[in-house]
Amino acid sequence: MELLRNLFEGFPNLWGGGVAHSVLILSLVIACGIILGKIKVAGISLGVTWILFVGIVFGHFNLNLDEHLLHFLKEFGLILFVYSIGLQVGPGFFSAFKKGGFTLNMLAITTIFLSIVITIILHFTTGTPITTMVGILSGAVTNTPGLGAAQQANSDMNGIDAPEIAMGYAVAYPLGVVGAIFSLLILKYILNINTSKEEAEAEKGLGHLQELTVRPVSIEIKNEAVDGKKIKDIRPLVNRNFVISRIRYHEGKQETELVNSETALHIHDKILIISNPIDIEAISVFFGKQIEMEWEQLNKNLISRRILITKPELNGKMLSQLKIRNNFGASITRINRSGVDLVATPNLQLQMGDRVTVVGSELAVSHAEKVLGNSMKRLNQPNLIPIFIGIALGCILGSIPFMFPGIPQPVKLGLAGGPLIVSILISRFGPQYKMITYTTMSANLMVREIGISLFLACVGLGAGKEFIETIINEGGYIWIAYGVLITVIPLLLTGIIGRYVCKLNYYTLIGVLSGANTNPPALAYSNDLTSCDAPAVGYATVYPLAMFLRVLTAQLLILCLG
Incomplete structure (x- = not known):
């Protein structure tokens, strides 16, 4: 007792x-x-x-x-x-x-x-x-x-x-x-x-979420000005952020294919575009008209898989530097970061832990997976150095007094504000400095x-x-x-x-x-x-x-x- x-x-x-x-x-x-x-x-x-x-x-x-x-x-x-x-x-x-x-x-x-x-x-x-x-x-x-x-x-x-x-x-x-x-x-x-x-309306991503989400849309090409042009030549004309993921040609074989910058578009071709909802209408009007299509049913050889970026050397690199489409014939259509989907534009900087959606054949996606990492084991290794350095910097920042007019006592960010600001800055700008x-x-x-x-x-x-x-x-x-x-x-x-x-x-x-x-x-x-x-x-x-x-x-x- x-x-x-x-x-x-x-x-x-x-x-x-x-x-x-x-x-x-x-x-x-x-x-x-x-x-x-x-x-x-x-x-x-x-x-x-x-x-x-x-x-x-x-x-x-x-x-x-x-x-x-x-x-x-x-x-x-x-x-x-x-x-x-x-x-x-x-x-x-x-x-x-x-x-x-x-x-x-x-x-x-x-x-x-x-x-x-x-x-x-x-x-x-x-x-x-x-x-x-x-x-x-x-x-x-x-x-x-x-x-x-x-x-x-x-x-x-x-x-x-x-x-x-x-x-x-x-x-x-x-x-x-x-x-x-x-x-x-x-x-x-x-x-x-x-x-x-x-x-x-919410499911379509309309209103104030139009620029904070991404949405896929199927379009049939009706614009004669597009006929015969390559995608790399069309992109500057549209002046919107978008990715063309797949195409189904009007003539020839009816299976869907992946596209690249050299792919030429023709009247009545059908394409799958990924973009922000706010840009969908302008993109649709430029190319033609929106249609309904079940892309997954048209070509069983193409698969879509989400892959984790886990290789440290990719941290801070731009998407265009990976050359996934040119090297392996796979296409990155969107990137999920901190729960928010982003359009996979060429100048987007990658971060460790990003989830990229890759579309391609089983072999092409497997090759892309090796380049990107997709190793949970690697991610599970904790990076303790930035955490404790960040906490130390946060404590220093939180202890610095700031004088404001009308406030008799110097203001400090304290042990709540200092580490919070440092962690936000490190997690946002850290990848740019590797x-x-x-x-x-x-x-x-x-x-x-x-x-x-x-x-x-x-x-x-x-x-x-x-x-x-x-x-x-x-x-x-x-x-x-x-x-x-x-x-x-x-x-x-x-x-x-x-x-x-x-x-x-x-x-x-x-x-x-x-x-x-x-x-x-x-x-x-x-x-x-x-x-x-x-x-x-x-x-x-x-x-x-x-x-x-x-x-x-x-x-x-x-x-x-x-």
Whole structure:
């Protein structure tokens, strides 16, 4: 019994209660939290946030860690979490501002701005400390890195932790999840959505997704000006990004063939083109008219296969340098990077981990596979040097003070903002300098989950001692209402603006709103409403910027009003 008591409460003669005690408490908090996170009510789960609540319970009963060890593990977990997020979102961070993504990101910024305004109004009208309000804000928009950034900023400014930040977060988070989903449901009725019409448009990639996705289209050539011309001569005339994948000649043998730059086109030939939806109409008008064709049924000798780029020497090379079509008779038609399909233009730079769609005969595709790699074993080897160099640079960047007019204290990016910015920059620009920054999705997810689990467990343990007292005797239950206002009002207002001003498709809109709140349960709900990928594309387009702004604004609120 004495052994068990010491394991749970700590060995009195050992620093921090002993290693066994610390590991046991952390392991139990994380394991119990993850188990509870599997439970769904009406299809909704709080996921890993249960770790925070289990930590609060353990902390309340004084099953805790040494405060210095708790602080270190919390910050280390936060660094791992935000750095892995940066590696994931980095490749698409800057491209999300181009053309179609600009409007979506402006809407996300509107949502973030409105939530901050409501937070500041509640702070001044109710007298609630800004530390508590920032915790409520982070919980209401389900943004855990924002919670960490606020705690880091407060610690740097005042030299102490503020448990009320974690308390506000814990109180507001559950209704932050439910309130976001409820808001998306309300918007459906406020906007009088015809779901079948919206889904049909979303599946075609119309609207604001036209430049963020790719689509195959079959075309019969009717333009006499094209007759007899080679593809390399036609491309400058069209002035659009497209790839011609296959051709079926009008005369001669009726099987489909792959094309290359020397292939000549003739009237009534049928071609398969891959391009962005925004360019499809112009391309179709130039060549002829769109038709329906089952290409896979016309030539059983041609296959299509997705191949992973796993050879380090290909990192940063342009697609035209591979000469896949000339050397092997295979064709690369599209490239999937970080879940987004790109048109395989000759000047596109490749990155480790890209998935390229290769079309050709079995032999040609096999040869292309050898050139590209397609070795999961090679990808499974972790590239730890860029990770730890990036974390070190992130800590340095996060510690540099910046002075801004009107802010008495120097602003630091902190251990949330610094590693996040460095990881975004490294993952985006590293391949141009032959730096391999790719990690497999499973490896990235493992690092992220370990980081967030450590962080939430330590936050819960630190806040547990005063949590019940604050909620019951100090009016903490009112924070729930504040959280609901911060969650619901910005989503409804931005949803109305997005629909009536920006003319967004409903499924794209709810994906954008979910991304603006960095809310995975809301995205899961949005995906369940439709078979198209419009919510996921909208979410992925705004998520990088929304995450960055949530982290930065949480710190600025503490520094400006703390």
